[in-house]
Amino acid sequence: MYRIGVVDTTFARVDMAKYVIETIKQYLPNAKIIRYTVPGIKDIPVAAKKLIDEEGCDIVITLGWVGASPIDKYSYLAASIGIIMAQLLTNKHIIDVTVHEDEAEDEEKLYQIAVDRAKKHALNVVALLKGKEALSRKAGMGIRQGIPDVGPIKT
Numbered sequence: 509m510y511r512i513g514v515v516d517t518t519f520a521r522v523d524m525a526k527y528v529i530e531t532i533k534q535y536l537p538n539a540k541i542i543r544y545t546v547p548g549i550k551d552i553p554v555a556a557k558k559l560i561d562e563e564g565c566d567i568v569i570t571l572g573w574v575g576a577s578p579i580d581k582y583s584y585l586a587a588s589i590g591i592i593m594a595q596l597l598t599n600k601h602i603i604d605v606t607v608h609e610d611e612a613e614d615e616e617k618l619y620q621i622a623v624d625r626a627k628k629h630a631l632n633v634v635a636l637l638k639g640k641e642a643l644s645r646k647a648g649m650g651i652r653q654g655i656p657d658v659g660p661i662k663t
Contacts, residue, residue, distance in 0.1 A: 510539040510637055513559030513568035519548045520573035522619055524605065524626035528569055531630035536637070549574065549606075550583055553590030560598040569603040569633050571626060576610040584608075601636050605629045607654065625654030 512532060516525040529541055542563050544555045549572040559565040570591060574584040588604060595602045605625055612618040632653075635642040650658035 510536055510567075511563065511565045512536075512539050512541050512633060512637075513556060513563065513565035514541060514543045514571070515552050515555045515559065515568060516543070516545050516571040517548050517552065517573060518545060519575075520571060520607070520622075521609075522573075522607070522622040522626075524571040524607070524622050527623050527626040528571065528605075528630040528633075531627045532634060535631070535634045548583070549587040550590070552587050553594045556591060556602045557594040557598060560594070560600050560602075565600070567601045567603070567633055567637060569605060569629060572604070572606040573622075574606055574608045576608070580609070601633075603629050603633055603636075605653070611654070621654040628653040 514525050514528055516523070525543055529543070532539055532541060542559055542565060544559055546552060546555045552570045552572055556568040556570055559568050572584065572587060574580050584606060591602050591604050607618065607622045607625060609618070611621055632643065649660050652658060
């Protein structure tokens with residue numbers, strides 16, 4: 509049985525974890541999903557590492573929300589580096605899913621981006637649990653999460 513960690517924040521404006529959990533349960537109904545909610549994006553790396561080290565998670569998906577101001581962008585940069593370090597220290601995938609407040613001016617569009625990105629990255633979690641080649645057939649296809657795919661330059 510897989511153990512999957514889901515880290516989200518109270519700063520986020522959409523409950524992306526809800527969509528991640530629903531999606532994973534569709535494909536891995538017996539998976540043990542452990543949710544860990546933290547205040548903000550800079551709290552994510554340690555939560556992800558704790559889920560791996562203390563809860564024995566096989567993989568973690570993190571769900572962050574980045575404000576539009578420069579300080580928010582710097583906070584995300586710090587969090588992203590922390591997430592990468594946690595991956596290297598644990599030798600486990602931590603799928604970093606973020607929505608940037610300035611990706612859309614309209615709140616409905618921002619909501620749609622968040623939900624789509626959460627669901628599609630949940631599918632990436634499922635694929636990665638199947639093995640290192642599970643996503644190979646999609647390599648070079650210009651696949652995006654939250655926004656339309658751009659497609660390959662040449663097929």
